[in-house]
Amino acid sequence: MNLTVLGINFRTAPIGLREKVSFTSSGIPMALQRILEQLPESELVLVSTCNRTELYVAGIEIADKKGELVRALLTDVQADETGELSQHFYLKTSHEAAEHLIAVVCSLDSMVVGETEILGQVKEAYMLARQEGTVGKILNPLFQTAFRYAKRVHTETDICRGRVSVSSIAVDFACKVFDQLDRKTVMIVGAGETAELALKSLVDKGVNEVLVLNRSFHNGKALAEQHGGRAIQFELLTDYLSGTDIVISSTSAPHCVIHANTVRSAIKARRGRPMLLIDIAVPRDIEAAAGDLENVYLYHIDDLQKVAYENLSKREQGVEKAWRIVKEGTAELAATFEGGALRLLLREFDGWGREIKDSAIKRAFAKEKLSSLPEPCRDEIETLVQKTVNKMLAAPREALKKAAKNGQWDDYARVARDLFDLKNDSEQESLEKESERETPQSTGNEK
């Protein structure tokens, strides 16, 4: 399989280095054309996300040209920096590269295993490459197969099920309590990074109104403006509580700021309409007894983290099965690509055997003793020699077929070519020749 991937990701480089080699969606087409000029006849797909930048190259031999490939990718980076960056890049070839691509789209190589954004990002990269005409008969089936196996992993394993971030779990609970978030009022008390993330997630879901209460009215106002909300004086918390559906609290106060009695009054005024309280503060902002009230759903940071750990654990249980599916995908790709190469090599074997037989027969019948043999005897000898050659080649043929099935194709094919002194064409050229032989009208040179 003539495939190479050159990449840098969150495991091999810090964000400071990764951002130097990242590409925007609008920059990828230009980068592809530029790389294509340096690597003509190649097929290319460039994937760039916040966690990785990867260049998939097929159709040309570049496995031992990592430096050249890095320079082709990083034309905007200073030459002295290219050397430093180069050591953070990884280069994978053949089956390893195919397996890597499937693992990436299945989000097994992601920072948060099971996140589904990566599939969309790789699909977008593939579509950009298609628009630029840089994918062909190797990368097209490769990416299509990878997307198919990603779908399998998503449906057959648990690695994508359940949220694993505190903010998204808070939103999940909100969706289990409320019908339509776009009619709800959210109150954020204090401000912390996680609380803001939860608020942002709820705002993204379209909540109707955002109220921000902060000891510092100025800071509260800034946060409210950021999320299209309204800043309220901290002292008015009790007054606004009954009209609030979701409360996210994250102050640094050393004591409770929302007492159970306050919540009891609020829920009474709400006539039993449910209320969701998310307390992300440590020490806790909302009195635990508030959670015992009917129609009040109180979640502390520990409750949310517990759900996150449970979901993460479920995902990890699915990882092993997901990898088995990835291996199946790699084997399918190997069979797809090596099937063509296998057919070609076996045909070369036949040609080699025929050549030996013809040469031996020609030399034998040229001798005086055999030249007078009648035609039936000549045919019999010819058949005998052909059978002998076939028997000699039977075992190597079977071994090659097995190697193609077991993913050991590259090694076996190289040894076979060396042993039988067959011409060592690149796989791509061979496939092209085979394709031309199968569709002779496309060559325009048919005699």
Place this chain on the structure above:
Amino acid sequence: MELAFIIIGIGLYGLASVLAVVSFVRPGPSTERNVRVSMAAGSTALLAILLLHGVRSGTVPAFSRFDAMACYSVAATAAYLHMAMKDRTRGISIIIAPYLTAMLILAVSSGYTGTVKAPAVQNMWLGLHVLTAFVSYALFSLAGILALAYVLQDNNLKRKRITTLSRLPALETLDRLMSHQVGIAFLTLTVSIVLGFVLVRMTGGDGRWLTDPKVAATVMTWAVYAVLVHMRASAGRHGRGLALVTVLGFCCVLFAFVGVHAIANSVHSFPLISVPVGQ
């Protein structure tokens, strides 16, 4: 032929129950739709049986135990399908499909070919009285199932877990839907009760009708739902408390519909006159 339709009908409800479990455990893009299709097909088969029984008896086919249960199941299925498609609710089928399957099996075990040909039932108003009662029972039952789902979801959320049960609809959705069902069912039951009293007057019925255990159970059910409707409409109450009252109302419905016949003799029980197939 009749038996075949019944087997197909109940079989489709059984299939819907299995599909509902699968859909709940492993939700997919078309799994819930398959449940609905199976339930719709099952209720169509039951409707065919009811039509046959109606033609045979020459009146509304709702006076034998099987016909009554078939009417009830078809009405409950229609209400559920309308609600599920309008509000795109998922997960309720895991309760309603097995429930209706069990009720139908219970009904068919007491015979299915019996039809009532007593002269007393050859009255259109009586047919309407019975039909409205069954439709209201069906809608109350759907509300009860929604309330049950509410209590399950509430317990789940109080336990602070996101589990398979979390796939039930959101609390507020369940609250809103059960409020709709109870509102329509309460009106229908009121119409049925009024029709019943009018019929007693029209036919010169004696005091036995008014002191009948079934009437008492139905009035008790009506009273429970009257309180519920008041709490919702006038007091604007919501939440778990109301869900529990709705479950209580559902128990009253089951008692008035089925239970009362098991513990007391009622004038609402008509003698069954079996009409052989083909007549």
